[in-house]
Amino acid sequence: MKIILTIIFLGISIFGTDPIALAAEQTPETFNQWKNTLKQEIQAQGLSEQAAQHFIESLHYIKRVIELDRRQPEGTMTHEEYLKKVIPESKVKAARAAYKANKKLLKAAESESGVAAKFIVALWGKETHFGKVTGNYHVPSALATLAFDGRRASFFKKELLAAAKIIGEGHIELEQMKGSWAGAMGNCQFMPSSFLRYAVDANNDGKKDIWGDKEDIFASMANYLRESGWQSDETWGRQVKLTQPFTAYQFGKAHRQSLNAWQQQGVRRADLSDLPQTDMQAYLISPGGENGRIYLVYDNFDVLMRWNRSHYFATGVGYLADRVGYPKID
Numbered sequence: 001m002k003i004i005l006t007i008i009f010l011g012i013s014i015f016g017t018d019p020i021a022l023a024a025e026q027t028p029e030t031f032n033q034w035k036n037t038l039k040q041e042i043q044a045q046g047l048s049e050q051a052a053q054h055f056i057e058s059l060h061y062i063k064r065v066i067e068l069d070r071r072q073p074e075g076t077m078t079h080e081e082y083l084k085k086v087i088p089e090s091k092v093k094a095a096r097a098a099y100k101a102n103k104k105l106l107k108a109a110e111s112e113s114g115v116a117a118k119f120i121v122a123l124w125g126k127e128t129h130f131g132k133v134t135g136n137y138h139v140p141s142a143l144a145t146l147a148f149d150g151r152r153a154s155f156f157k158k159e160l161l162a163a164a165k166i167i168g169e170g171h172i173e174l175e176q177m178k179g180s181w182a183g184a185m186g187n188c189q190f191m192p193s194s195f196l197r198y199a200v201d202a203n204n205d206g207k208k209d210i211w212g213d214k215e216d217i218f219a220s221m222a223n224y225l226r227e228s229g230w231q232s233d234e235t236w237g238r239q240v241k242l243t244q245p246f247t248a249y250q251f252g253k254a255h256r257q258s259l260n261a262w263q264q265q266g267v268r269r270a271d272l273s274d275l276p277q278t279d280m281q282a283y284l285i286s287p288g289g290e291n292g293r294i295y296l297v298y299d300n301f302d303v304l305m306r307w308n309r310s311h312y313f314a315t316g317v318g319y320l321a322d323r324v325g326y327p328k329i330d
Helices: 029-043 049-058 063-070 079-086 089-101 103-113 117-128 139-149 153-168 192-198 214-227 259-264 299-307 311-324
Strands: 004-006 074-076 237-242 267-269 281-285 294-297
Touching: 029 049, 029 139, 029 153, 049 139, 049 153, 063 139, 079 311, 089 103, 089 117, 089 311, 103 117, 103 214, 117 214, 117 311, 139 153, 153 192, 192 214, 214 299, 259 267, 259 281, 299 311
Parallel strands: none
Antiparallel strands: 004 074, 237 267, 237 294, 281 294
């Protein structure tokens, strides 16, 4: 069975063109008029009059952002294809190498947050390939373009004002605030509002730097998960086998019950051994359909779904984290 997977690509020009420097004729005159109405609201985010004017002058209409928003690429990919293509063995090896190279910082983030280091590095790998693909769009301009366009004007204007607040607080220079075409920033791929809520100044240097400081990056990712309800004494879920016909089971969050109850209904570990004897709550999902992989997922799966509301994404992070941690890497 094929499942439609929407993949939002980071906005990086394959031709090496700086998205900020698009030709002036592509910028509607009405955009320049519109952005100049924002000065008072920009100043309210903590910028001086001069800084607010500089912020506004930096905003450029990016035609490519609208093209990407209108024509987000879609592909047909099964869940199994997704795991093999998006998380190949080479990515597992890269994740394990990244874990070892950054173990001290990852463990510090784990100790502070209760989020296991393997999940932090798995998220880092899934979002930006360990910091290699973070996006090269000028985030304020991308957000202003989307706010001006009007399809989700209120959402993107809120994010634009949040970006101004980040600049006002001195976390990043205006010209260096880079990210995806949709405004997701840095190694964490936080939207500006998420940055304000979850980003951490782990090294106490006065800046929350999710663009270049790994200590802040790992602590911020872990803080997002912790604040979203991460349970430090649980994992995300497990692949299982059904000993009864697929149609005999109820899937989805509405059918959460204990592992003991699932055991009684014939659900087993992937190797067909018994499930752990516990009242911990879980529910079944089948992102690949009847003939694909079946999972029992726990509360932490729901936390991963808050990061990205896709079963493919959440199971992918869990799958990568499990592969990073096995055999034991510490």
